[in-house]
Amino acid sequence: MYEPIQVAPDVYWVGAIDWNERNFHGYTTDRGSTYNAYLIMDESITLIDTVKPGFAPEMFERIRAIVDPSRIDYLISNHVEQDHSGSIPDVMACAPHAKLITSSPNGLKGLQAHYGTSYDYQPVKSGDTLSIGKRTLQFVHIPMVHWPDSMVTYDAADQILFSNDAFGQHLASSERFDDQIDLPTVMEQATKYYANIVMPYCMQVQRALEACASLDIGMIAPCHGIIWRSHCADILASYHVWSTQQLEERALVVYDSMWHSTEHMAQAIVNAFTDADIPVRLFDLKCNHISDIMTEILSSRYLAVGSPTLNSTMMPTVAAFLCYLKGLMPRGMSDSGRMGFAFGSYGWAPLGPKSVASGLEAAGYQQPFGPCTHQWTLDAVDCEKLRNDVAARLKAMN
Numbered sequence: 001m002y003e004p005i006q007v008a009p010d011v012y013w014v015g016a017i018d019w020n021e022r023n024f025h026g027y028t029t030d031r032g033s034t035y036n037a038y039l040i041m042d043e044s045i046t047l048i049d050t051v052k053p054g055f056a057p058e059m060f061e062r063i064r065a066i067v068d069p070s071r072i073d074y075l076i077s078n079h080v081e082q083d084h085s086g087s088i089p090d091v092m093a094c095a096p097h098a099k100l101i102t103s104s105p106n107g108l109k110g111l112q113a114h115y116g117t118s119y120d121y122q123p124v125k126s127g128d129t130l131s132i133g134k135r136t137l138q139f140v141h142i143p144m145v146h147w148p149d150s151m152v153t154y155d156a157a158d159q160i161l162f163s164n165d166a167f168g169q170h171l172a173s174s175e176r177f178d179d180q181i182d183l184p185t186v187m188e189q190a191t192k193y194y195a196n197i198v199m200p201y202c203m204q205v206q207r208a209l210e211a212c213a214s215l216d217i218g219m220i221a222p223c224h225g226i227i228w229r230s231h232c233a234d235i236l237a238s239y240h241v242w243s244t245q246q247l248e249e250r251a252l253v254v255y256d257s258m259w260h261s262t263e264h265m266a267q268a269i270v271n272a273f274t275d276a277d278i279p280v281r282l283f284d285l286k287c288n289h290i291s292d293i294m295t296e297i298l299s300s301r302y303l304a305v306g307s308p309t310l311n312s313t314m315m316p317t318v319a320a321f322l323c324y325l326k327g328l329m330p331r332g333m334s335d336s337g338r339m340g341f342a343f344g345s346y347g348w349a350p351l352g353p354k355s356v357a358s359g360l361e362a363a364g365y366q367q368p369f370g371p372c373t374h375q376w377t378l379d380a381v382d383c384e385k386l387r388n389d390v391a392a393r394l395k396a397m398n
């Protein structure tokens with residue numbers, strides 16, 4: 001029932017498809033995911049990464065269609081996180097003689113912390129190679145893309161980069177390759193993946209891209225989603241653009257509201273961006289998940305965030321959004337060029353919008369003007385005044 005897919009002569013995808021995954025520690029995965037493992041049938045039989053706990057039977061069924069898994073000689077673990085390492089105990093139980101290859105020192109530390117010290121570990125440094133017969137595999141460390149242990153494995157004979165999380169997408173599909181499926185769908189999921197998992201580590205991504213630049217890459221085989229073989233240059237170029245924070249002149253207005261006053265302000269601010277010739281999208285936090293908003297944050301220069309005052313601070317939905325935003329903002333780039341401002345209504349103290357301004361500052365946004373606030377409700381004249389004021393400030397910035 002579960003069959004392997006050949007990706008190159010004697011190289012097979014033997015992973016698992018998780019059609020029902022909907023939440024990956026807070027990141028909504030509306031299209032499910034896959035956990036990609038790869039089997040190389042050379043003189044030494046080599047398995048690259050495993051699958052999330054619970055999916056081992058699916059992986060083993062695919063492997064058994066090719067070879068008895070007890071014959072696996074090497075198990076390469078590119079990354080300790082359990083969606084890839086979680087079935088290592090199952091593989092090692094089947095093939096106890098197998099050497100377990102992992103990065104040194106962080107992969108070794110992580111695997112031993114998770115699975116004990118009894119396996120035959122072979123830690124490797126960046127640049128180390130392993131001959132498995134006709135092929136020589138090369139290991140390249142890519143620390144903090146997105147864990148300290150992360151590494152990729154390069155198969156020069158087949159020009160395949162087994163990239164683990166890098167270049168992945170949470171996308172369940174029966175298709176395995178980028179030229180078999182609608183490319184915009186793959187790119188949309190790759191963008192969401194970068195924004196929600198990789199974005200804090202832009203500088204490390206640039207170093208990883210430099211480290212891989214000397215490799216002749218014909219195929220990128222990540223551990224989630226579709227394998228890149230016809231659009232490798234596109235995803236590499238996208239990672240370059242995202243990691244160098246090349247922002248577009250686009251705006252997002254993100255808010256929550258209690259009795260519609262902050263909502264009316266949000267609508268007026270949308271009109272203000274339009275007046276300033278800046279394309280804009282509106283996100284009500286009651287209707288949009290923060291992980292979807294992050295996909296838009298990735299490349300948008302402008303962000304307006306609104307909350308009324310509730311219990312002397314901002315609404316919890318807005319606080320959660322700003323907390324998530326702060327965590328994902330790239331570190332080590334003091335002047336990202338991101339511009340933001342806070343807004344919101346209040347009854348007797350504008351503490352909600354002031355809290356939002358603090359959250360934007362903590363996330364690294366420059367705020368060219370202070371919070372836009374309004375006491376109680378807005379009528380049409382108030383909305384028009386806010387629109388004109390904000391539009392004038394936006395035009396003055398450009």
Ligand code: FEO
Nearest residue numbers: 079081083084165
């Ligand atoms: Fe897909 Fe960091 O695990």
